[in-house]
Amino acid sequence: MVKHIWDSDRAAKLPKGVEELVYRSNLIGSDRTVCNWGGGNTSMKTTEKDFRGREIEVMWVKGSGSDLATMKTHNFTGLKLDDIRPLIKRDQMPDEEMVDYLSHCMIDSKHPRPSIETLLHAFLPYKHVDHTHPDAIISICCADNGKQIAEDIYGNRFVWVPYVRPGFTLSKMIAEGVANNPHAELVLMEKHGLVTWGETSETCYQKTISIIQEAEQYVNDRINQHEVFGGKRYQPLPxxxxxxxxxxxxxxxxxxxxxxxxxxxxxxxxxxxxxxxxxxxxxxxxxxxxxxxxxxxxxxxxxxxxxxxxxxxxxxxxxxxxxxxxxxxxxxxxxxxxxxxxxxxxxxxxxxxxxxxxxxxxxxxxxxxxxxxxxxxxxxxxxxxxxxxxxxxxxxxxxxxxxxxxxxxxxxxxxxxLAPPEAEFSRKVALITGGAGGIG
CATH class of the missing domain: 3.40.225 (L-fuculose-1-phosphate Aldolase)
Structure with a gap:
């Protein structure tokens, strides 16, 4: 079962801002049953001062190509929300146009390119947002009767979004689904994953974990009642x-x-x-x-x-x-x-x-x-x-x-x-002789 491992004493000592987002992200990423290697993304919204000293609302979101378990402050990208929010009024936005537009919203050109799912975070009106791929949640989202299962677990607290590849359309569907359900606490993305939120980093983390735990309990109870994968065909060799x-x-x-x-x-x-x-x-x-x-x-x-x-x-x-x-x-x-x-x-x-x-x-x-x-x-x-x-x-x-x-x-x-170029001896295996001798 997924465990709640938030350390309130440690979190209280962190500087307010991106450091607390790093802490939450590392906790989520440390459990691979919650978030895949390299997958998922997190965000937080803060008030910063721009280069002219004016206060602006900024969203910090995971940069593309980083891993939640190990990422640091430099792996997050800051974007001006006033420039992003009007996009939700559009009917559509191609990927290439979205990427180019977001590049102009960055508060620092040295930041990494923002996550593919940046608009998902920006369109939701919550200070902290998590998008994860928990095993138990995806089990529901990849079941042919997943929406009915979700109703059994969450009642009217969820928004179900049919499969759409990440990008503008999916982000808008999620935002509209949440806006139209006053009871919504989570979004289930068909064949994809989970979205949760909170007004503080800790409450966002707690919500993510508690929602997963509810799914785990339900799924594990059913696994224990079934012959897994149709039973054994062969025995593993010694x-x-x-x-x-x-x-x-x-x-x-x-x-x-x-x-x-x-x-x-x-x-x-x-x-x-x-x-x-x-x-x-x-x-x-x-x-x-x-x-x-x-x-x-x-x-x-x-x-x-x-x-x-x-x-x-x-x-x-x-x-x-x-x-x-x-x-x-x-x-x-x-x-x-x-x-x-x-x-x-x-x-x-x-x-x-x-x-x-x-x-x-x-x-x-x-x-x-x-x-x-x-x-x-x-x-x-x-x-x-x-x-x-x-x-x-x-x-x-x-x-x-x-x-x-x-x-x-x-x-x-x-x-x-974003990966470093392959080295001269990449993909090769070397046997170093003499390693057992005095010189070796």
Missing amino acids: EDKRKQILAGIMPVIRGAVSEEKKMILSYDDHDDVLEFVNSVQAPALSQIGAACPDHLVHTKRVPLYIDWNPETQDVHKLADLIKSGVETFTSEYQAYFTRNQQDGDQIFESAPRVILIPGIGMVNTGKSYAMSKVSGALYRRAIAVMKGATALGQFVSLHENESYHVEYWPLELYKLT
């Missing part, structure tokens, strides 16, 4: 056997996924991973789609599921299935790109980021060990969401075209440009 097999197949996997660019691998056999990959429903459930738009760039729309029987088939058969599976995944991903591409789009690596193997666990790929671990961490969140959603109803996801337009969305891809 740990020593898993490691023995991995030693033989990891080079096979790395060779197969490195046809276009070299990839680094990591391995995960946490209990939740083993429960999923060995389940009856995993082959079909894993192919429905991503559990959250924020996952797509790092996990792709679906993982590669290797249909291997650990009880009757040997490691040589597994190696063959991996090679053919990666080849099929690559060709299908290229076809997916071709079906949906727009002018100027350039395809990413076609190889899978997530590989699920019954009896063994999950192997992840990335340009570095750290990024392969990010893909794995995000897919564990997807497993948690699917576990909750299937206990409530049927798991649903973005359809193919919706997924593509998030995965290849220029505003989402901009985050990737």
